[in-house]
Amino acid sequence: MSQSSVSSLPPGKIPVTIITGFLGAGKTTLIRHILDNAQGRRLALIINEFGDLGIDAEILKGCGIETCPEENIVELANGCLCCTVADDFVPAIEALLGRDTKPEHIIIETSGLALPKPLVKAFDWPGLRTRLTVDGVIAVIDGAAVADGRFADDPLKLAEQRAADPSLDHDNPLEEVYEDQLLCADLILLNKIDLMTDAEQAAVTGAITQTIPRAVKILCTQEGRIDPRLLLGLAAAAEDDLAARPSHHDGEEGHDHDDFDSFILTLPALADPTAFIGRLITVAEAFDIIRIKGFAEVAGKPMRLLVQGVGTRFQQRFDRAWRPGEPRGTRLVVIGQKGLDQTAIAAALR
Numbered sequence: 001m002s003q004s005s006v007s008s009l010p011p012g013k014i015p016v017t018i019i020t021g022f023l024g025a026g027k028t029t030l031i032r033h034i035l036d037n038a039q040g041r042r043l044a045l046i047i048n049e050f051g052d053l054g055i056d057a058e059i060l061k062g063c064g065i066e067t068c069p070e071e072n073i074v075e076l077a078n079g080c081l082c083c084t085v086a087d088d089f090v091p092a093i094e095a096l097l098g099r100d101t102k103p104e105h106i107i108i109e110t111s112g113l114a115l116p117k118p119l120v121k122a123f124d125w126p127g128l129r130t131r132l133t134v135d136g137v138i139a140v141i142d143g144a145a146v147a148d149g150r151f152a153d154d155p156l157k158l159a160e161q162r163a164a165d166p167s168l169d170h171d172n173p174l175e176e177v178y179e180d181q182l183l184c185a186d187l188i189l190l191n192k193i194d195l196m197t198d199a200e201q202a203a204v205t206g207a208i209t210q211t212i213p214r215a216v217k218i219l220c221t222q223e224g225r226i227d228p229r230l231l232l233g234l235a236a237a238a239e240d241d242l243a244a245r246p247s248h249h250d251g252e253e254g255h256d257h258d259d260f261d262s263f264i265l266t267l268p269a270l271a272d273p274t275a276f277i278g279r280l281i282t283v284a285e286a287f288d289i290i291r292i293k294g295f296a297e298v299a300g301k302p303m304r305l306l307v308q309g310v311g312t313r314f315q316q317r318f319d320r321a322w323r324p325g326e327p328r329g330t331r332l333v334v335i336g337q338k339g340l341d342q343t344a345i346a347a348a349l350r
């Protein structure tokens with residue numbers, strides 16, 4: 001990390017970077033890249049996930065990077081940081097600050113459904129603002145999903161629904177979360193450009209620029225591969241600048257995640273992982289599943305299989321060997337919009 005990138009930070013305050021972005025946009029992949037390129041900088045991570053399996057922290061703990069040992073990775077699973085700031089987040093950050101060796105920079109990965117603004121607000125609290133500053137809010141965008149219209153209301157479907165129920169609230173819950181994340185950002189990473197044409201990149205960049213009222217830099221990335229010096233050291237002091245970050249939920253006390261459902265699917269060891277991924281793709285499409293992720297046991301294999309699905313796009317790789325005594329099996333988190341048919345999905349995959 002160059003001195004110039006950190007010298008502009010307020011003296012004595014530990015910088016905090018908040019990484020936001022919708023489910024599956026590439027936040028964990030980006031953080032992995034930052035850890036791999038930390039150049040000796042002592043980092044701590046706070047990882048928040050929707051669904052209670054704690055997959056992201058597991059992936060990152062597996063990195064074995066010296067500057068971010070396992071005890072510097074704090075996991076806040078099964079909740080949404082934006083709703084549990086006082087109960088979960090503040091004690092977690094206090095614990096990090098209480099360490100003998102304090103981190104030089106803290107990175108927070110919010111859950112894909114979290115609104116970043118309530119978290120930024122917490123840094124304005126007297127107990128935190130004297131010791132920490134929000135160096136920047138980085139929004140990671142799944143460019144391919146945006147280009148596919150994943151976050152926009154389908155005008156035809158909406159017209160049909162409105163005809164049946166004229167009082168229908170037209171807000172697409174995905175769009176609302178996506179926009180709140182963009183509106184809070186100091187820097188936007190248009191990720192997954194390998195899945196986009198140049199014309200799509202230009203169209204999505206234009207649409208983002210129209211959505212946000214202030215000028216925010218947009219950088220294109222593939223698998224979060226970007227020099228961390230462009231990410232850490234923004235010196236945005238976002239906690240001083242809340243008014244410039246409008247939210248769909250301004251003025252509300254809190255918000256709920258009733259628009260989304262999640263459950264854990266438990267299965268025995270897989271005999272044929274390729275066939276299983278094929279079934280996952282079919283099921284993800286049939287039930288409009290937003291996100292599936294977890295680890296699978298494959299019969300006869302000593303390694304565990306990391307399974308990642310965003311919409312109908314799936315990836316799998318063996319990430320490490322099962323540890324002696326570690327419970328094996330296949331456990332996947334499934335996340336979708338409210339009304340997800342848990343029974344039918346489980347039946348289709350068993």
Ligand SMILES: Nc1nc2c(ncn2[C@@H]2O[C@H](COP(=O)(O)OP(=O)(O)OP(=O)(O)O)[C@@H](O)[C@H]2O)c(=O)[nH]1
Pocket residue numbers: 021022023024025026027028029030056111112191192193194195221222223224291293308309310314315
């Ligand atoms: N093709 C492609 N895939 C990507 C890229 N970046 C990430 N992915 C894949 O997208 C999937 C989700 O990536 P994650 O980094 O886990 O996304 P996330 O935002 O942390 O996901 P949640 O924590 O569930 O919200 C994984 O399978 C990644 O390998 C990219 O630039 N291109």
